[in-house]
Amino acid sequence: MLPQRMKKVITDNPKQLADLIDLVNLPSTLREFLGQSQTSRLGCFTRVWSYIKENKLQDPNNKNLVNCDAKLKQILLGKGQVDLAELPMLIKLHFPKQQK
Numbered sequence: 001m002l003p004q005r006m007k008k009v010i011t012d013n014p015k016q017l018a019d020l021i022d023l024v025n026l027p028s029t030l031r032e033f034l035g036q037s038q039t040s041r042l043g044c045f046t047r048v049w050s051y052i053k054e055n056k057l058q059d060p061n062n063k064n065l066v067n068c069d070a071k072l073k074q075i076l077l078g079k080g081q082v083d084l085a086e087l088p089m090l091i092k093l094h095f096p097k098q099q100k
Contacts, residue, residue: 023038023040024039024041024096025037026039029094030075030094033071033075041091044091044094044095045088045091048075048091051071055069057072059081064083065082065083065084066083066084068080068081068082075091075094076090077090077093
């Protein structure tokens with residue numbers, strides 16, 4: 001069962017959902033990080049978030065910040081620390097715009 005907010009997104013703009021779940025060929029930096037040649041934007045974000053949690057990279061004093069290790073810096077534009085709010089935007093930069 002989908003949450004009400006998710007149902008609204010799907011019915012209001014199905015293209016937005018398709019952009020999140022469509023498989024895309026990954027650039028080399030993401031390919032090395034994920035160990036896959038294709039994934040969706042949503043799948044990529046999920047794998048990055050899992051990596052952050054597994055390696056305990058969230059700042060212990062401020063859970064809204066991620067302290068990047070060397071591997072994570074490669075895909076997050078070399079930033080040493082990233083706010084959780086900007087994480088999806090930084091990942092989105094690796095996914096090319098779809099040709100219409």
